[in-house]
Amino acid sequence: xxxxxxxxxxxxxxxxxxxxxxxxxxxxxxxxxxxxxxxxxxxxxxxxxxxxxxxxxxxxxxxxxxxxxxxxxxxxxxxxxxxxxxxxxxxxxxxxxxxxxxxxxxxxxxxxxxxxxxxxxxxxxxxxxxxxxxxxxxxxxxxxxxxxxxxxxxxxxxxxxxxxxxxxxxxxxxxxxxxxxxxxxxxxxxxxxxxxxxxxxxxxxxxxxxxxxxxxxxxxxxxxxxxxxxxxxxxxxxxxxxxxxxxxxxxxxxxxxxxxxxxxxxxxxxxxxxxxxxxxxxxxxxxxxxxxxxxxxxxxxxxxxxxxxxxxxxxx
Numbered sequence: 001x002x003x004x005x006x007x008x009x010x011x012x013x014x015x016x017x018x019x020x021x022x023x024x025x026x027x028x029x030x031x032x033x034x035x036x037x038x039x040x041x042x043x044x045x046x047x048x049x050x051x052x053x054x055x056x057x058x059x060x061x062x063x064x065x066x067x068x069x070x071x072x073x074x075x076x077x078x079x080x081x082x083x084x085x086x087x088x089x090x091x092x093x094x095x096x097x098x099x100x101x102x103x104x105x106x107x108x109x110x111x112x113x114x115x116x117x118x119x120x121x122x123x124x125x126x127x128x129x130x131x132x133x134x135x136x137x138x139x140x141x142x143x144x145x146x147x148x149x150x151x152x153x154x155x156x157x158x159x160x161x162x163x164x165x166x167x168x169x170x171x172x173x174x175x176x177x178x179x180x181x182x183x184x185x186x187x188x189x190x191x192x193x194x195x196x197x198x199x200x201x202x203x204x205x206x207x208x209x210x211x212x213x214x215x216x217x218x219x220x221x222x223x224x225x226x227x228x229x230x231x232x233x234x235x236x237x238x239x240x241x242x243x244x245x246x247x248x249x250x251x252x253x254x255x256x257x258x259x260x261x262x263x264x265x266x267x268x269x270x271x272x273x274x275x276x277x278x279x280x281x282x283x284x285x286x287x288x289x290x291x292x293x294x295x296x297x298x299x300x301x302x303x304x305x306x307x308x309x310x311x312x313x314x315x316x
Contacts (some may be wrong), residue, residue, distance in 0.1 A: 001070040003296060006270075006279050006286045007055055009062065011292040012092075013039040013050035017206060020094030022125070022184055027090060027291035038091050041293035042269045042314075044084035050293065073265035075298030077316040083115070085316050088269060088293070091186045092123075097179040099133060099154060099199040102192070104173035105223040111217065112194045116173045119189035119273070120242040120249060121314060123167040124273050127182030133158040135175050135227025143249055149215055154199045159227040161168045168240045169232045175225035178218045186271055186312050187240070188249050195222065211295070241312075250313045258305045266316035268296040277307020 007144060019037025023029045027241065029039050040048040042062070049061040049176065057065045066073055077159040078085050102117035109115070111278060121132075137159045140148075148154045161169075163183055171177050176198065179185060196214035205211045234241065237253040252258065254277065262268055270279075272292045279294065281303035286311075288294060304309070 002298045003056060004282050004297055004301075005055075005284045006281060006296045007065070007155070007304070008053040008286070008288075009042060009058065009295055010053045011039040011041045011050050011293060012043060014040070014048065016141040017193075018093055018095035018097055018181075019201070019303055022070070022092045022094075023090055023291075025124070026184075028289060030290065033255045034244045035094065036092060038089050039227050040087065040089050041221045041271055042086075042088040042295065044191055045087055045191055071299070072136050073267060073297035075316060076264055077266050085299075086189050086314070087191045088271060088312075088314060090271070090291075091179065091185045091187055093179045093181055093183045093185070096181050096201060098197045099176065099178040100195050100197050101176050101222050102173050102195060103217070107221050108194055115192045116193065116196055117190045117192040118173045118244060118246055118306060119171050119187055119217065120247075121167075121179075122161055122185060122188075122249070122251065123165055123240055124186055125165060125184040126163045130163045130180055131178045132163055132169075132183060133161055133176070133178040134161050134169055134171070134185060134230065135159045135177070136224060137226065139226045140172050140224045142224065145222065146215075146219060149198060149238040150216075150235050151200075152199070154279040156175050161230060168233065168241050170222045170231060170244070172223075172244075175220050175227070176222055186273060188247050188314050190246050196279065198222075202267045207248050247314055252305070252311045252313050253309070254305045254307060254309050256306065256308075260304050260313070261303060262296060262298070263275065264301050267298045269314045270294040270296065271314075272314040274311055275307060275309030277305055280304040280306065
């Protein structure tokens, strides 16, 4: 029988060229990196596995933990899956990210040997007048889309959206998108690291060379219809942010004591985006602070969150 208490996870940090310092200063990420672009908070991906901090499984990667503790920790929905269900990141875009698109599962398995990437964004913070690109501002033919890429006018046909704290964007595979500068996001996505860059502002990478684009593959997978309307900003203390076959995501605001039910269907992932507090479960107390990532094994029961905080709660 596996241990049914919460475990803390340490993230893997990425210092991509567009990153800033907010994950270090505002979300308590410890690193010698000068800047941090991404913090992979819940990850069993080989490109950046998070690691158990403390307790019986201290030092194990998330994938090693699920092997040692048993796949039951993931829940019934994950029993037949060949990899960890999804991946969660914090993203600090000091500069614009590339305009990009991700493939769906069918295309990704055929061309990349792995899963595609559907994702969602929850905006944690942003500078005044921040914006991002979310789909197209009108429906295009494939030839029109290709011409805009070739003549560097792709930004003219993207759906430019002003950003505010608490905004939610659901981005199915095939949706053209780009996070703009000055935005901090919590991203929940499929367990994939496949990205096709369409446009990168003619930037050069750390090696001094232009960063690779993936035009032909992007043309294969891009959804070229006009973008749907943005999701409304939820106001409830326990609010559903996004739901699809890959993940379900809630924002939870706690003031004092908040009970949360869990069952054997899925584990829970908690990303603390504001405040601090304690999780009481199975006669144990787990303290947490802003920026912490906590994994709760699948089981029938309940845990109680005590403290004034905001948490992004994800499960299958």
